[in-house]
Amino acid sequence: MPREGILIDTPFERMTKEQVEKIHQASMEILIDPGLICFNQRATEMFNSNGAQVTPVSPSDHPCWLVKIPEKLVLDALDNAPKTVKLGARNPHNSLIMKGEEPRVFFITGSETNIWLDVEFPTYVKKSDPDTEIMVPEFKPRRGTVADLCQSAHVCEHLETLDGYIRTVNIQDKDITEDNKDVNKFFASLNNTTKHVMSGLTSLSQLDNVVNMAKLIVGGEEELKANPIISFITCLVKSPLQFVDDTTETFIEICRRALPIVVSSSPQAGSTAPIKEAGIMAQINAEVLAGITLSQLVNKGTPVIYGSVPVRARMDTLGDSYGAVETSQYNIDCVQMARFYKLPNYSTSGVCDTKTPGTQASVERLFSDILITLSGPQYLHCAYGLLDCNSVFCLLQAVLDDAHFQMIRFFLKPPRINETEIAETLKQIREVAATPQKLYISYIRRVMRSGELSAPYPFEGDGEADNVFALAYQKMQQLLSKPVEHIDQATTSKIFREIPGILPRLNVYEEGR
């Protein structure tokens, strides 16, 4: 049995059917005029030999081509792309089945942040009354390491609401190089969670090492096809409308291996996309469709996911603003576009603008988390623990996020109104009406224990004290002390023997240290 996710009965949508079709039409026009600039030669050749109009752009520092993609090519690709994508997992009960037409939401972490935020609780003494002491959380940023990545995967394994894992932190240890980064980040993730693992690839030279590692874990090539425990995310189109050379090359190679892949685009309304909704929507949709078209030209039937990370620009810095209300609007619009094409969607919520956990972080993430969940994307990169746009990861925040996803998950249970419930209710009402005290309290108990009642906020302090951070920290420590199911010793030995570059300190069986 794969993970259940949350099925949204009636997804929340903003655009009318006509508006969806208008965006589609506008995107089709964009793909022809102005078309896309392609910096990757192989992609250009594939487009060319399949009927796209290709012309060299000159003069230019890098060789590049203008590619105009006709509608037919896009529609064929949409036909060929699988409508159901399976993301496997080390524990098969954690696999995710995503159907483009079914708004079943799975909650996933991400993205790769440079900064890891530690938290400490120093004690402060009140000046006017030195007997009064309080503990105030202090957040300390530092560069992320592979040990942090292991910890984060470990805690995420135990977060109940979390369905899958995108590596949360960029590993920047001294002994991590461009060449060994991929094998280490995939191994650290896979070894500490039995959920699905998705990541970007740093170096194409490492793709086969990573894929071979996955094959060793599941037992072979066919096994990996049936249970793809890893998948990839690529931003091959840089906004506006440019196929990047190296990512496109990586993308082509992943498609050739038929592994699940997210075609993601992240335009910023105001700077790399038009500031108006119609504009950013027409552009991002064109960009994603261009990537999807390429995927099917490379390898018909490649499992692709329509990936959308649209944001609005901040007016003060022109940086990304994930906290902006429009960012949620664009994301929901993209969910609708993917559903229109019957493809599974990767959407974004929960990222916040603020740098540390606190009130603003809670408001920003809860706002987008609720709304975008309601729109029914299949793969919701809802960014447990992410702060400062995409720059900071805080494990404590991830634990806090789990608490509010419990609320969202509970809220989305279907209404429990049926014949039996009504009959039982009428009986209760009549019984209580006949008593002097007129209280229903005695009927609470069974319901209370059946799990039908939502739990109180788990980090509520006693009295007036706000102990949310301290209590969440306790929970985090508890989760860290709970063991995780690592890859078994025999497989670990094989991986360390056959896959070059994995740091010996990641071997939990202490071989070869």
Place this chain on the structure above:
Amino acid sequence: MSEDIITLLKENVIQGRKTQDDEGIDEELTGPGVVELTQSALDHDISPAVIIKQGLTAGMQVVGEKFSTKEYFIPDMLASAEAVGAAMDILKPLLEASNVETKGKFAIVTVKGDIHDIGKNIVAILLKGAGYEVNDLGADVPTEKIVEIVREYKPDYLGLSALLTTTMVAMGEVIEALKENGLRDKVKVLIGGAAVSNEYAKEIGADAYCVDGFEAIRVLDACQEAKA
């Protein structure tokens, strides 16, 4: 046999099963509840004192412990208290006949002008479950009626509930009226409800303010101990 009945009685108190029709927490526990078991204990000539001490009170003791470790919640506490209250109703005539004293008589009302009675009802159930003889006079009760009850029913304790700042003044009036009628020293007055506080209790000359039913049990038990 009689030991079995008492053990079962205690278990059913812990499970909060007033009658055989009630569900407890443990779904496997069916059969007679506290009411039936109390009756059957009497039929087997077990003394009310043993029923109360080793069955009802011992069971409530466990419930209290489970409540303080957060295994039980208020609805559980109330279910057990209600079950014990029902058992006490059965035992009451026997206790009176044999001159065994109950823990004490407690009258409770929501004062004039105030219809809030949820809190008052909960306090009544809890105190009854704790072994007090409770007389619940209802809500929106005029001061004169309260005085009359104190004179005739002679409770050891009088509980006044008020949730409105506009009706809490009626509590002071009740105390004044008790004084005028020479009854103030016959009864201890406890007050409670969202509108009132410790300070207010002092201001009007009440004996205690209780934040909830559990505090009421503590206050009354302390008074009982002081008496003994």
